[in-house]
């Protein structure tokens with residue numbers, strides 16, 4: 582488990598995992614269905630699951646421990662803060678953001694994950710060719726996220742999904758399963774880091 586209180590600067594992934602495998606981050610991993618499926622399918626990739634809700638965090642933590650997955654680390658905190666403050670430039674192979682809370686009420690919009698400089702910090706922390714994969718059932722938030730990422734220097738929208746995600750198939754997050762069963766439309770987009778340079782410096 583990662584403890585933000587023990588950190589005082591950019592994170593050292595090699596020290597954390599004990600190897601130099603690529604690192605992928607799932608933001609809002611919930612009960613961990615995608616994180617665990619990915620970690621089992623791709624043992625040569627390191628996965629970081631960030632989940633701020635303690636009750637979901639406890640579930641994913643127990644599931645990861647039960648499977649003795651050595652390529653997973655978990656953080657119970659706000660992903661926006663962690664990405665902005667602690668993730669080093671160019672160190673992440675992929676971000677996965679599935680069904681981010683849409684905060685539909687206007688007065689709650691400031692709680693959304695995608696706002697302000699967050700897209701620029703995703704771009705800053707991705708390595709060359711790194712990807713962001715996004716899914717949501719909430720059309721208005723989807724359009725807003727796509728506009729923000731489209732406008733972010735260093736990112737370009739992909740025509741399909743990142744390979745590892747595509748090969749896992751459908752129904753790999755708990756909310757995807759739930760919403761698909763309810764017949765809801767699911768909006769998806771993926772972006773790739775280009776070599777246009779980092780728009781921000783580490784804070």
Ligand SMILES: C[S@@+](CC[C@H](N)C(=O)[O-])C[C@H]1O[C@@H](n2cnc3c(N)ncnc32)[C@H](O)[C@@H]1O
Nearest residue numbers: 609610611632633634659660679680754755756
């Ligand atoms: C709608 S659920 C989706 C869970 C999972 N991704 C899935 O598709 O089944 C959104 C999750 O993101 C978490 N979350 C929302 N904002 C977050 C943030 N800023 N940092 C970490 N977790 C966050 C919530 O606690 C919740 O578990």
